[in-house]
Amino acid sequence: MQQLISDSIIMIAFNFNIIFPSEPLLRDDVYNPALETIVIEQIDENTQPAAFPERSGWMDMSARKGRYFAQSKFALATGAGSQWALEIAQVLTLYWSIGSHTLHYQPEAQFTPERLRFWVCHTLLPLKFALEKRYEMLHVGAVEVAGRPIFFSAESFGGKSTLTDYFIQQGHALYSDDSLAIFQQHDTFYTVASYPFHRPYREPEVLGYPVENVARQSKPIYAGYVLEAVAADAVVSITTLEGIEKFKAFHFSGFIDLGFFKAHHFQLRAELAKAIPVYKVTIPWQIERLGEVYAKIVAHN
Template identity: 70%
Template sequence: MIAFNFNIIFTDESLLQDDDYDSQLETIKVTKATENTLQSQFVVNSGWIDMSGRKAMYLAKTEFALSVAPGSQWALEIDDVLILFWSIDHSIMYYQPLAQFTPERLRFWVCHTVLPLKFALEKRYEMLHVGAVEVADRPIFFSAESFGGKSTLTDYFIQQGHALYSDDSLAIYAEDNTFYAVASYPFHRPYREPEVLGYQVDNVARQAKPLYAGYVLEKGAVDASINIEELKGIEKYKAFHFSGFIDLDFFKAQHFLLRCALAEAVPMYKVTIPWSLERLPEVYSHIVVHSTVPR
């Protein structure tokens, strides 16, 4: 599987192996641990937190804020499912199956949670909690509150033939004051089932491209007019702020600077969405036209 512009190989899980491989990309192997790595080896933990329908816990070998140096070791324990272990800048991740382990749950937690965290810790990418697709060869993204229509709209764009960039974790990086979007994993879950990546998407963007625009979705009445207005100033910054993916304390200063830079570089618009599936084609048409008109 290709995800985040890496080959991801689940070496011990035949159900997760496929032919999607690019010899030009770096490879990360996900391998079953040969011996138990006990929780007591980790000196700090986040305590149990709610995550994707489970209790989960981050662990590290030293204080979280100091755990970003090359070779630093991290783990994520998902209660009664598995424990994932990895080192910063290393190309192998290990997992320890627990009672409710399945290969599909392994793939979910690796792709949905651990890879975004690993790349953020390594400062390869920053992550935005958004859906993203390609329109006229340019990536755009959708941001919304929980159950605010982001996944439904992303799914509709996919069904109309637009390439997928992100189900909900968009990788970005900056180069020469331009932010580039990188496609995440090739799955989409329109109904947000816990621990499920959803259906496999064949049309996935393969090339990093400049991030063109963002759209904040705002619920409207069933008969509301579809309105698109550009966000400015503090409202624009707040839109990027609430699109963050990883919320660990020691990332806060880094994320503040990132969001300020994004607000300077990337246009952001608010879209009033009539809360009716019957009007989804209208919403789609408005956004497509808006995102293809030269600025």
């Protein structure tokens, strides 16, 4: 393991050491021996994957086409299989087994190490943890305010990444760029920090800039904020959501669009709506007013 560490890119993501071997060292002080370790390895003649006769249709994924592979129609329909693969057209195919701490990839013509890290952190690990029922995944930005995790939810290009970036720049610890891992204990949902990168402008296949101030402690989610874009000269306001409107607030938070997750996600949103206060924040569509939005949310907490 020590040789593997010394020759590898390492990051802590989703409360695991994630090791990408045979690449220049990213940092030499990241590895945490108290955490479990997941290793990403290229397929060779000794690690050929099993056959995958069943596959989904092509789906849009971060400016690429992607599809999933499973060993049976039942697995593909229910998520019950133990062997999976994810193909990203022209870039790579990723292979993994449920519960395994070694993941394999087969590079294609447009493969780069940067794209490997993006697809592993942004898509593969959230999917793996969801299938293993280790974590639930929310498609939200999340930071810490006054020692408590809060999250931002919005439609695509609704401003959550820009707002998350603003909080980071003001010194708040990052929990999630856009894939927040959570787990439930009794009636309380706890956060798990995702990968230590942020991309405020959502460039495809880019993890973004490295963030030093990343939350490492799992804490109960304190509140959620749904962002609503309004006119540039409108008032910044925060209102409490209740009932069906509160449930709808989690509509944008689904992360993995596979059919067998839909019923579970419906139940999850109902439980989240019962457990977590949710508020609507009006966001004047003018970047110069982002400081007002920030101040309003901080004061509200």
